[in-house]
Amino acid sequence: xxxxxxxxxxxxxxxxxxxxxxxxxxxxxxxPSMEISATRDxxxxxxxxxxxxxxLQQLGISAKGxxxxxxxxxxxxxxxxxxxxxxxxxxxxxxxDYTPALTLAPDLPDWLIGLGAEPMYLGLDLRGGIHVxxxxxxxxxxxxxxxxxxxxxxxxxxxxxxxxxxxxxxxxQVVVKFNTAEKRDQAIELIGNEFRNLNVQDVDQEEAFLVxxxxxxxxKQEVQRFxxxxxxxxxxxxxxxxxxxxPSIQQQGVRRIVVxxxxxxxxxxVKEILGxxxxxxxxxxxxxxxxxxxxxxxxxxxxxxxxxxxxRPVLLKKRVIVTGNQIVDASSGLDQQTGSPxxxxxxxxxxxKRMRRMTNENVGRPMxxxxxxxxxxxxxxDGKPVKVKRKVEEVISIATIREPFGRRFQxxxxxxxxxxxxxxxxLRAGALAAPIEIVEERTIGPSLGQDSxxxxxxxVMIGLAMVMVFMAVYYRVFxxxxxxxxxxxxVLIVAILSMLQATLTLPGIAGxxxxxGMAVDANVLIFQRIREEIANGxxxxxxxxxxxEKAFSTIIDANITTLIAAVVLFSFGTGPIKGFAVTLAIxxxxxxxxxxxxxxAVINWIYGRKRVQSLAI
Numbered sequence: 001x002x003x004x005x006x007x008x009x010x011x012x013x014x015x016x017x018x019x020x021x022x023x024x025x026x027x028x029x030x031x032p033s034m035e036i037s038a039t040r041d042x043x044x045x046x047x048x049x050x051x052x053x054x055x056l057q058q059l060g061i062s063a064k065g066x067x068x069x070x071x072x073x074x075x076x077x078x079x080x081x082x083x084x085x086x087x088x089x090x091x092x093x094x095x096x097d098y099t100p101a102l103t104l105a106p107d108l109p110d111w112l113i114g115l116g117a118e119p120m121y122l123g124l125d126l127r128g129g130i131h132v133x134x135x136x137x138x139x140x141x142x143x144x145x146x147x148x149x150x151x152x153x154x155x156x157x158x159x160x161x162x163x164x165x166x167x168x169x170x171x172x173q174v175v176v177k178f179n180t181a182e183k184r185d186q187a188i189e190l191i192g193n194e195f196r197n198l199n200v201q202d203v204d205q206e207e208a209f210l211v212x213x214x215x216x217x218x219x220k221q222e223v224q225r226f227x228x229x230x231x232x233x234x235x236x237x238x239x240x241x242x243x244x245x246x247p248s249i250q251q252q253g254v255r256r257i258v259v260x261x262x263x264x265x266x267x268x269x270v271k272e273i274l275g276x277x278x279x280x281x282x283x284x285x286x287x288x289x290x291x292x293x294x295x296x297x298x299x300x301x302x303x304x305x306x307x308x309x310x311x312r313p314v315l316l317k318k319r320v321i322v323t324g325n326q327i328v329d330a331s332s333g334l335d336q337q338t339g340s341p342x343x344x345x346x347x348x349x350x351x352x353k354r355m356r357r358m359t360n361e362n363v364g365r366p367m368x369x370x371x372x373x374x375x376x377x378x379x380x381x382d383g384k385p386v387k388v389k390r391k392v393e394e395v396i397s398i399a400t401i402r403e404p405f406g407r408r409f410q411x412x413x414x415x416x417x418x419x420x421x422x423x424x425x426x427l428r429a430g431a432l433a434a435p436i437e438i439v440e441e442r443t444i445g446p447s448l449g450q451d452s453x454x455x456x457x458x459x460v461m462i463g464l465a466m467v468m469v470f471m472a473v474y475y476r477v478f479x480x481x482x483x484x485x486x487x488x489x490x491v492l493i494v495a496i497l498s499m500l501q502a503t504l505t506l507p508g509i510a511g512x513x514x515x516x517g518m519a520v521d522a523n524v525l526i527f528q529r530i531r532e533e534i535a536n537g538x539x540x541x542x543x544x545x546x547x548x549e550k551a552f553s554t555i556i557d558a559n560i561t562t563l564i565a566a567v568v569l570f571s572f573g574t575g576p577i578k579g580f581a582v583t584l585a586i587x588x589x590x591x592x593x594x595x596x597x598x599x600x601a602v603i604n605w606i607y608g609r610k611r612v613q614s615l616a617i
Contacts, residue, residue: 002544002608004601012601015593016488023495025108025119031064032083033105034090036073042097044073055093061086074105102264120497122262123505123579124248124444126453129262130270133440134235136255141227141434142172142220149198150174152350153213156194162187165208174213175203184209197222224254230433232257235274248503257436262503274436280345280411282322284358285366285398286315306370308395309415316368316395321358326351332420335412341420342410356406363404369397369411456509463513464490467520475527477616481602482523485594489519492590493583507580515587521558522595525551527617540612548600555596563588 004012036052038044049066052075056063064076075090077083083102090100104127106119124131150169153176157164164187165177178184184202188211192200197219203210215223232249235257239247248260264270286303294305294315306314329346347355359367373392397412468486471479493512497504530547538546566588569581607615 002541002604004604008597009601012598015492016598019488019492019495021115021495022117022498023491025106025112025117025498026494028107028109028112028119030104030106030119031076032080033077033103034075034083034087035069035101035103036075036090036094037099037101038071038097044068044071044098048094048098049073051093052090055089056086059086059089076105076107118498118501120494121501121503122453123503123508124260124262125506126456126504127262128444128450129260130264131440131442131444132259132261132270132274132438133252134231134257134259134274135437135439136228136231136257137435137437138224138227138255141223142215143169144434145215145219145223146172146174148350149195149213149215152195153191155350155353156190157187160190162190172214176211176213178209178211181209184211187211227434228255228257231436234433235259238274256439274438280324280327281320281370281372282355283316283318283320283368283370284362285368286317287365289315291315306368306393306395308398314368314395314398316370321367322347322351322355326354330424332417332424333410334417335410338412340412341415341417342412343420343424344408344410346408347406352407355409356404359401359406360404363401366398366400368395370394371396452506456506459513460490460509460516463516467516471520471523475523475617477606478523478527478530478603481599481606482520482527482595484602485523485598486516486519488598489587489590489594490516492594493587496586496590497583502582503579504583505576505579507576508583511580511583511587515584515591518562519587519591519595522551522555522591523599525554526595526599530615530617534615534617540607540615543615544603544607548596552596555592559588559592 036044036048038048052066052073053063061082062078064078066076067074075086077086087100087102091098094100108117108119121127146169150167153174154167157167157176162183163179164183165179167174167176169175176187178187188200188202191198191211191213195213197216199214199216201212203212228251232251236247236249239249239259239261247262248258250258252258259270259274261270286300289300289303291305291313294300294303295313299305299315302318303315304318306316308314326347327345328348331344333342333344334340335342371392371394399412464486468483471482471486473479475482490512493515497508502508526547529551530543533543533546534540563585566581566585570578570585573581
């Protein structure tokens with residue numbers, strides 16, 4: 001009686017050891033660091049490290065350490081002040097070919113790193129960072145949609161050779177004027193069949209025959225939904241350039257986006273990244289005029305001078321065939337013929353029609369792909385780093401049109417597979433679907449975050465100590481066993497959060513504190529049941545057996561109802577609520593393991609296989 005089989009004891013032991021092992025990284029500190037990554041065909045090597053060392057030496061800063069990690073260089077600093085001070089100087093020293101990003105790197109021994117053990121991520125309220133609330137201009141999104149439809153209607157009428165007097169956009173409406181009622185009626189039927197998501201109606205004004213086209217309520221709702229989701233996708237991909245672990249980008253309401261960047265301390269850099277643009281334009285090459293004349297300043301009308309990445313000049317037509325706004329999907333891969341990196345592009349209906357028409361009319365002529373990006377570079381002026389914004393337009397590919405194509409095609413001329421992947425990512429994100437405005441911005445300093453950590457840790461320790469003292473006094477030996485389970489429960493919660501690489505926030509700490517209090521509920525039920533069995537005259541061994549068996553169903557019922565509440569909170573809550581729900585749910589599961597299986601294993605070890613006259617309970 002009251003003996004576990006060997007496998008169950010081994011299971012408890014293994015869980016305890018693994019929990020302690022994977023919770024251990026959280027006891028080690030984190031170094032303020034900078035991650036250096038290369039762009040395009042640049043390489044992070046020993047020369048890069050030497051340039052960084054020289055820049056730090058000029059500043060009078062000594063790095064705590066430097067190490068290579070998967071084609072990236074991690075520079076550790078002794079303080080956050082040194083980290084922030086070195087940021088602009090290192091960016092200026094390395095130039096545009098490298099991207100430095102602020103981060104925190106755990107200071108772990110190699111054997112823990114080898115096991116894949118890592119500490120929990122800390123949320124914005126604990127680690128410090130930047131909170132930005134963004135408002136999406138939905139009115140502009142609808143206006144832009146109306147402008148696109150205006151252009152599409154103009155193209156449709158020209159293709160069908162249906163003459164009109166003028167097309168104008170008035171607010172959210174597109175107004176088309178005709179000379180006769182017959183043409184007006186033809187246009188209504190044509191536009192209605194082509195664009196079924198628009199409201200089309202005729203309006204007579206004296207001798208003018210007008211057609212008013214407006215977005216249907218369902219189309220407006222879809223435009224707004226798309227604008228919000230597209231902006232979230234775009235912002236998420238842009239934030240990746242900051243190298244911040246666990247950024248949070250979430251919808252708030254019907255038109256707002258919350259961006260939380262733990263560890264970021266440079267609001268200017270954040271605004272720059274959020275407002276960045278990168279897209280493609282497809283243009284025909286101008287083969288009728290001399291490139292040399294254009295280089296010498298004689299650029300012909302209707303053409304523009306561009307340069308390829310290797311510096312060679314290219315003369316292109318000003319008229320743009322397709323822009324990044326018409327790209328609906330993009331994926332990276334390899335060209336089947338040459339094996340070179342390529343981006344496979346899919347266009348929307350309007351872009352596909354335009355591309356098919358232009359390529360059909362210009363077979364045998366070269367077409368170029370222009371990569372456009374707004375960049376901010378850091379330069380040293382009078383010994384001080386100065387940020388300079390500039391627009392970069394460069395030809396990444398130029399090839400002859402061999403046959404007409406439309407909706408799907410590929411773009412080559414990229415240097416590496418990484419660049420192809422990054423470009424495909426940017427194209428999928430595209431430009432912002434609607435203008436954004438930062439309506440709220442908060443910077444939480446690392447010191448304030450550390451205060452939150454200290455206070456949260458103190459609350460957990462105080463709550464744990466008070467519960468442990470009560471259990472030890474009231475239930476004696478059994479109370480001490482419950483205290484062991486309580487400590488183990490806390491270790492397992494931290495271990496699971498670390499293994500999942502979950503983000504710990506202040507609400508998450510509140511969930512842990514609540515779990516500490518709730519974790520002993522199961523033991524209280526069990527111990528009280530054991531007392532009742534003893535009072536009824538049962539033997540100590542039989543009382544232990546009955547106490548655990550008869551309290552089991554009550555414990556399961558109580559924890560399942562709480563777990564359901566945690567699932568509901570996670571499903572319908574926002575960031576802070578989800579953090580609370582995650583720690584609460586994990587705490588419920590671990591507390592059932594430690595309170596039922598863990599304490600029983602220890603009680604069996606103390607009282608099992610013995611003739612016991614009384615229990616210290």
